[in-house]
Amino acid sequence: MTPTSTAPTTPFRQIKRARVSDAIVEQLLQLISAGILEPGKRLPSERDLCKRFGVGRTSVREALKPLISMGILEGRVGSGTYVSAETGQFQKPLAWGLLRDLNGQDDLVETRHMLETNAAHWAALRAKPENLAAIEASIQGMADHLQQPAEFQDHDAAFHFEIARATQNQILYRLINVIRGQIQTWIGERLTLAPNRAEALARTSLAQHREIFAAIKTADAAAARTAMDHHIQTATQDLHRLETARKR
């Protein structure tokens, strides 16, 4: 890669003793990235792959194993090995690397705040018509389920995902995805503990979402950021309040 010449940096490549399984992993990842192996699709049985690759079953399995434990593939006994649904793909390794042994969830909340406010900013500047449509749809979904916490939460999550997507920044999207996924559980737990307040919170939340959307729609980045900032702060406080209220 490096054009070298004077190059102080290593002109020599590490000799890599070919590890069979790694080579297979590489091929499979490429097939997936290339879209040849679509999400949900079943790949040939292990015994088939053995013949195709010309290797033993051990090697095939050792190649599949990391991909499975990273959530890219999914093994179902008796059925076969499948490419995981796009959502959640590569989530596990991300979560492993990012969220392993955290003390509390303060870091989580703080990082989320940081990412989402910036996401609102960029979404306002870059959202395409289809992004706006998707965001609006999620708002409609929330409005339709004000009294069903679980469904409301799903659409709430969708709202934030779509904003992240609208930034056209893949890294930002993935980050928000994984962090939101982690926080989601926490939110759900607290909401089910105080179901009577859920609807009130939902109404407040919905209003704020509309505000954010309006700012994004008019490409007002600063307003979008402010609105998102306000929304997340409110939501976080509400959830904390639910928690402390419960404890007393």
Next chain:
Amino acid sequence: MTPTSTAPTTPFRQIKRARVSDAIVEQLLQLISAGILEPGKRLPSERDLCKRFGVGRTSVREALKPLISMGILEGRVGSGTYVSAETGQFQKPLAWGLLRDLNGQDDLVETRHMLETNAAHWAALRAKPENLAAIEASIQGMADHLQQPAEFQDHDAAFHFEIARATQNQILYRLINVIRGQIQTWIGERLTLAPNRAEALARTSLAQHREIFAAIKTADAAAARTAMDHHIQTATQDLHRLETARKR
């Protein structure tokens, strides 16, 4: 999928058919996180682990495999399996999840900018004496190596790492770590292509670093953010300029 009717969220746990290897993975990860398996340390041979866990070698290997391919463990034939050095631990899974098939590096630069400006902000508010000392040391390191691009770059990187650490936000630290690591290569390539300009860039950079540090030292979050913003914008522009200059 939707957790059904009245019962908002599932009070029941998914029955997980125990996958032997997954259980082992969990145990190993825990041992590593708990520090019982320190970086660099050798773990028992596979055949030993078989006896200890009371499972076949296949299962042990299938447990080790994901950890190895994620860079957490390292297998050396004839020698044993070792816990990887702390640096870069869990980096690979993070990088896999976050940085796989990106189009360009615009997302990278943009995300870095977002993370680092926020890091400066929080570092200013939370830096402990030892953090300030570490940051100052990295600045000194830069000052001492103005004419050695490679060394300068190392201390430059250290500066940003230490700021990330000073935020006391683990997630932010890990993120900056992995993204910076990715960008680092890119920076190095460009700098070695125009070694004559390296020193001038280094001097500018150093001055900006001092500015950032001053703001952090006085706990002026806004100033720290502004200074970091300015620094990263300058640096990015300079590197872009180097690149276009080379192409002509």
Next chain:
DNA sequence: AGATCAAAATTGGTCTGACCAATTTTAAGA
């Protein structure tokens, strides 16, 4: 023909035992 359901085939998960090549340990020889 269509539906039902039990037997057969397929599939991922695990176990056992074996061999290879790289490495480490041991022990013999100088």
Next chain:
DNA sequence: TCTTAAAATTGGTCAGACCAATTTTGATCT
């Protein structure tokens, strides 16, 4: 004590077998 060659150890791979879950098949009954 130092060298060095043989032996033991170790991760990587292969082969064959069995299990349990699942899918497919095919015979039976309606």
